[in-house]
Amino acid sequence: METMIAGTAAPPKTMPKRRLGNVVVGISDMQISNRPGDLLVTYSLGSCLGVTMYDPQIKVGGLIHCMLPLSKVDPQKAASSPFMFVDTGIPELYRRLLEMGAKKNRLIVKAAGCSQLLDDRKLFEIGKRNYTIFRKMLWKNNILISGEHVGGSLSRTLFLDIAAGEVIVRVKDEEVIL
Amino acid sequence: MIEAHKIVEGIDALPTMPIAVSRMAQALADPDAGIKDVVDIVKYEPGLTGNILKMANSAYFGSTGPIDSIHQAVTRLGMQQVFRLVVISSAHTTMAPSVSGYDMPSGALWRHSVACALATQCLAEQIGVGRAETAFTSALLHDVGKLVIGNCLGIDFAAIEKYAGDNGVPFEQAERQIIGADHAQIGAAILEKWHLPQEVVAGVRWHHEPDALEGKSPMVDLVHVADAICVSMGLGTGRDGLYHRPSSSARTRCGISKLTMEQVISRTLGAMNELADLFSLPKEEAYHAL
Numbered sequence A: 001m002e003t004m005i006a007g008t009a010a011p012p013k014t015m016p017k018r019r020l021g022n023v024v025v026g027i028s029d030m031q032i033s034n035r036p037g038d039l040l041v042t043y044s045l046g047s048c049l050g051v052t053m054y055d056p057q058i059k060v061g062g063l064i065h066c067m068l069p070l071s072k073v074d075p076q077k078a079a080s081s082p083f084m085f086v087d088t089g090i091p092e093l094y095r096r097l098l099e100m101g102a103k104k105n106r107l108i109v110k111a112a113g114c115s116q117l118l119d120d121r122k123l124f125e126i127g128k129r130n131y132t133i134f135r136k137m138l139w140k141n142n143i144l145i146s147g148e149h150v151g152g153s154l155s156r157t158l159f160l161d162i163a164a165g166e167v168i169v170r171v172k173d174e175e176v177i178l
Numbered sequence B: 001m002i003e004a005h006k007i008v009e010g011i012d013a014l015p016t017m018p019i020a021v022s023r024m025a026q027a028l029a030d031p032d033a034g035i036k037d038v039v040d041i042v043k044y045e046p047g048l049t050g051n052i053l054k055m056a057n058s059a060y061f062g063s064t065g066p067i068d069s070i071h072q073a074v075t076r077l078g079m080q081q082v083f084r085l086v087v088i089s090s091a092h093t094t095m096a097p098s099v100s101g102y103d104m105p106s107g108a109l110w111r112h113s114v115a116c117a118l119a120t121q122c123l124a125e126q127i128g129v130g131r132a133e134t135a136f137t138s139a140l141l142h143d144v145g146k147l148v149i150g151n152c153l154g155i156d157f158a159a160i161e162k163y164a165g166d167n168g169v170p171f172e173q174a175e176r177q178i179i180g181a182d183h184a185q186i187g188a189a190i191l192e193k194w195h196l197p198q199e200v201v202a203g204v205r206w207h208h209e210p211d212a213l214e215g216k217s218p219m220v221d222l223v224h225v226a227d228a229i230c231v232s233m234g235l236g237t238g239r240d241g242l243y244h245r246p247s248s249s250a251r252t253r254c255g256i257s258k259l260t261m262e263q264v265i266s267r268t269l270g271a272m273n274e275l276a277d278l279f280s281l282p283k284e285e286a287y288h289a290l
Ligand SMILES: [Fe+2]
Pocket: B142, B143, B183, B207, B208
């Protein structure tokens, strides 16, 4: 988990003014967009998993904020809010993007979040489990992760810029482009 | 180190919790107390009756047919439920302000407090602890100390954050190092001053160190686990991020399984969404202000 904190691209840079998303993805929520002006954002990613998927050719993308790894803990909730769980939310994000014309071989997938409390070995390790389930799902479906900013004890904000396909992670006042 | 008198001034400047909360707590502890006592407590608190009736009539509390008096609310929802509404309604003014030292905009601490109270309630129900009102009240007020130190001029929060980060220690330990006291200690002092029951004070005092409390207490353990859940889920984290050390012994002592915790998380979020308007919880957008 320690080695997981890695912005894959550009070093952190401080922005003069705080970036504001216009499409807010709440906890256990998902948003899809193909409107070029949209900046999707989700706040306060702790142990939760934030995932962006984007097709650069048709410029359509989505952002999801999942809380828990497996839907079997609350099947009723999973039926009413599938985005709460990694195992029901991620396939839903993928399916809706394909519906909008995205193609699997063009999809760029990035992830952020999955933090842990200090010494969270026995309490619940939800961050770690969210990450493991997510990796397994992608691996089974032969999809690569092109960037991630996960682990540690940080609280993160995740953005997806629909026009440029840029994915930005903000930790406190520092921004990292994934 | 910050001078103690500044902290005392900060404590004195906080708006006091309405007396209804401690009187309700006493009434609940008294087996002879009845509906009339509750009605008497609530009716002298301006605004409280209206708020409680609004909450009692919401779909969330499952009322069948309109409730138009406190008497009716107690009959239909029960004393415990009405007590929770009294506490929620009374604590809002105190817990809603911004806490600049912790980077929490106005409403953020309130959101965290309600989340923690709901999670505590849900945990108690799952493991079958009745009479969890003490834990509920503690949970709602557990971070009240942050209001004082987080808004006290002269405290170097950047230094606290750096100390926690550099040493990999919990934020409250860094607070003790830099300020000489942490928000749990200050919080307990505040509640003592407000004459809240000792059990409620203990829940606040030990919410980060349930194992350090001599004799242990299931109520404290519940608040601790609920807080850890909320911090982890990003329900109201501030500058302290996830720099808190959860106690697995507290979880084990209460007999809370990992499965139960996940069910509680899912239910708490559901309740937060349903109660957002009723309890004046800020939306995610509020974090734009950060
Ligand atoms: Fe705390």
